[in-house]
Amino acid sequence: MKSIKIFAPATVANLSCGFDVLGCCLDNVGDEMVISITADPGVKITKIEGANLPMETHKNVAGVAVEAFLKAYGENIGVAIEIYKKIKAGSGIGSSAASSSGAVWAVNHLLGNPFTTHELVKFAMEGEKLASGNAHADNVAPALLGGFTLVRSYDPLDIIKLHSPEDLVMTVIHPQIEVKTSDSRSVIKHKVTLKKAIHQWGNLGGFVAGLFTEDYDLIGRSLDDVIIEPLRSILIPEFNNVKNAAIAKGALGSGISGSGPSIFALSKGMKVANDVATAIQDIYEKTGIDFDIHISKINSKGIKIIEETEYRK
Amino acid sequence: MKSIKIFAPATVANLSCGFDVLGCCLDNVGDEMVISITADPGVKITKIEGANLPMETHKNVAGVAVEAFLKAYGENIGVAIEIYKKIKAGSGIGSSAASSSGAVWAVNHLLGNPFTTHELVKFAMEGEKLASGNAHADNVAPALLGGFTLVRSYDPLDIIKLHSPEDLVMTVIHPQIEVKTSDSRSVIKHKVTLKKAIHQWGNLGGFVAGLFTEDYDLIGRSLDDVIIEPLRSILIPEFNNVKNAAIAKGALGSGISGSGPSIFALSKGMKVANDVATAIQDIYEKTGIDFDIHISKINSKGIKIIEETEYRK
Structure with a gap:
């Protein structure tokens, strides 16, 4: 069984003058997740610590994001997701985006990166849709790509990574x-x-x-x-x-x-x-x-x- | 008598998504002007070719721009302005901005650059105010600074020069x-x-x-x-x-x-x-x-x- 433990960062979106388009990624605030490829087909949430979140795959943002990923991937492989939640829900720093982004990024990595990081954004957005009813990208884009990101357009989806000054x-x-x-x-x-x-x-x-x-x-x-x-x-x-x-x-x-x-x-x-x-x-x-x-x-x-x-x- | 002959470029403002803020400077479309420091105090339009424009200083965009410059400079020196107009009035490529920008740039140059090019924008804007009733900066900023410019703010005036890719x-x-x-x-x-x-x-x-x-x-x-x-x-x-x-x-x-x-x-x-x-x-x-x-x-x-x-x- 292939397995990976990741840090899934918090993000600041709707950044001032960049309402709905601009976000950035934090470095030391975020969740931990363990994602594994398993023998049994299907996506399972096997553990959640630190928050009272749904264990049912289709009600969990990480679950639906990975299901969207696998649908595009075209193989119904087995995925087990453990979530160690540190970002509080409803805080406004991308709690749901961290989970959905982290999950799809990890599965993509474990499968040898069949998708580019940019392509993962649309899968993670399915988690946002579940969380808020709105498939927005301004938290998942910086969580996945890091730094500052700009959602130039939704139709077609066009995410631009901006430069991030060191200081x-x-x-x-x-x-x-x-x-x-x-x-x-x-x-x-x-x-x-x-x-x-x-x-x-x-x-x-x-x-x-x-x-x-x-x-x-x-x-x-x-x-x-x-x-x-x-x-x-x-x-x-x-x-x-x-x-x-x-x-x-x-x-x-x-x-x-x-x-x-x-x-x-x-x-x-x-x-x-x-x-x-x-x-x-x-x-x-x-x-x-x-x-x-x-x-x-x-x-x-x-x-x-x-x-x-x-x-x- | 110190004298300078300059090329005053045409500009494209209101550039698509950058309405009211974004403009750029053209390279081979523009007026020529001869600006001289003279012995007699006061700003005079001494020659206009290529267009039927007012010779009275206070009715000419170059005249009022230079008067605004001299007011800030604090000395009532003599300036003679010749305008060889090639940009057609009302064309939408910054005809008035070329004249007002060219005039203040040339006088500043002849006086040893007491102002930065950024500072000249507000003087040239007086010409735009005369031309259109509105002291906008989106043509004079690229005419003066070159390349692509962004008018981030009018109050306070904040003009940003952007990078201009070669091709x-x-x-x-x-x-x-x-x-x-x-x-x-x-x-x-x-x-x-x-x-x-x-x-x-x-x-x-x-x-x-x-x-x-x-x-x-x-x-x-x-x-x-x-x-x-x-x-x-x-x-x-x-x-x-x-x-x-x-x-x-x-x-x-x-x-x-x-x-x-x-x-x-x-x-x-x-x-x-x-x-x-x-x-x-x-x-x-x-x-x-x-x-x-x-x-x-x-x-x-x-x-x-x-x-x-x-x-x-």
């Missing part, structure tokens, strides 16, 4: 409150003014240019979302205080991670990212709301192999 | 019809759907990434404007036929230059750009509408010195 560090605070998906969706308006849309695409262009030229200052100036953040941030306690404190401590910019409630701050260098963490921790400690804080470099690789066993019985 | 060639057809500014403005809607806005900024991100990675295919896939082009193209005869013919001949993409009526097609390599020119010429010859066709590499320098005379009397 960028994310500080993410996850307030342990529930923001209902229905609420975070309902506050978004169907129409926007052309003026704001132009402002937004100017900033997205600036952000992408900043990544490629490693112009940290430009990256910071471009982290400005005039469309979604003003609407969704009202659902997140202390959002403005956290954002202002992060920027006061030297962060390049700050915004909502995914559809919240997590808030990210992007900084140049670990020292600033640590200072930012201390400042936002101070704010949240006064609220009485439980929270986690993560400080992570950008993971430019995506999924990582922890251990590989050729013929484990 | 890009523009084919531009200028149908000699008048499209009234009021018409090209009135067809634009004040509000857009969020879905289309996301599509647009995904493409702008892809275009910028394509420039930096020299991925010509990605540049082509990203040249897709779902917001402005469908509305404004109805004002331009044969727009869809020209666009389709250009792409059929191998162009990476095609769209409206500025607010029209010119149509651009961007190609990889001179051979394709020539084939595109032939194909769209065939279409326009059947219409009975007079037209010019330009084929030009991207000018990554901007304004160019033709001749410099230290002490011409």
Whole structure:
């Protein structure tokens, strides 16, 4: 039995000016998974630790993602999936995307990479569809490809890996409150003014240019979302205080991670990212709301192999 | 008397997915200007050839741009401006921007560059304000800086020079019809759907990434404007036929230059750009509408010195 143990990273999507298109991959926040090729055909979830998630394959995001993979692969082989969940569900840092991406990446690896990593995105998106009703790619793309990714288009699916400057560090605070998906969706308006849309695409262009030229200052100036953040941030306690404190401590910019409630701050260098963490921790400690804080470099690789066993019985 | 003769390039602005923010600079289409520092204080337009434009300084885009420059410079020196106009007014390839950009660049050069080229943009924008009532930067920025430029923000003004891959060639057809500014403005809607806005900024991100990675295919896939082009193209005869013919001949993409009526097609390599020119010429010859066709590499320098005379009397 071929088996692999992997690290499946958390991700920050809907990154400020890049709503619905831009995401990035974290380095030290993520799940562990053990994926094995077994003798019995069919996909089985054999173990889940750290979260109360469905063991039934068709109800589990990793299960449906691997089933989509195998359908395209054309052979009904046996796959066993163990999930050691560390990313909390509903945190806004791509918990479901880590599971579905990790599972398809591992199976692809164990089978000798019949698909490119880019091609795996559409299989992992089936997991997102199960999780949220919407086959979005902005978490699975960075989880699989690493670094910063751009979903240029869904039809046809076109994912672009962007350059990731070495010194960028994310500080993410996850307030342990529930923001209902229905609420975070309902506050978004169907129409926007052309003026704001132009402002937004100017900033997205600036952000992408900043990544490629490693112009940290430009990256910071471009982290400005005039469309979604003003609407969704009202659902997140202390959002403005956290954002202002992060920027006061030297962060390049700050915004909502995914559809919240997590808030990210992007900084140049670990020292600033640590200072930012201390400042936002101070704010949240006064609220009485439980929270986690993560400080992570950008993971430019995506999924990582922890251990590989050729013929484990 | 110090004097300089310059080439002031034409530009393609509102470049497809980059409406209001993205422009590029042409290499062999442009005006010539002779700018001199004179003994008599004050800005004078001393000669205009090739167009019927105002000789009064405050009514001439080059005149007001230089006056804005001198106001910031703080000395009321004498400047004489000769304009040899080759870019037709109302063509949609930055005729006024060439004059205002060329004039301020030349005066800055003659005075030993007291301002950076980036700083000149705001002076040249005064010329655009006179020409169109709107101090836009998307033509003057590429005319001054060369290559592809992004207007990330107007307040504060933030112009980003992007990378310009060597093999890009523009084919531009200028149908000699008048499209009234009021018409090209009135067809634009004040509000857009969020879905289309996301599509647009995904493409702008892809275009910028394509420039930096020299991925010509990605540049082509990203040249897709779902917001402005469908509305404004109805004002331009044969727009869809020209666009389709250009792409059929191998162009990476095609769209409206500025607010029209010119149509651009961007190609990889001179051979394709020539084939595109032939194909769209065939279409326009059947219409009975007079037209010019330009084929030009991207000018990554901007304004160019033709001749410099230290002490011409």
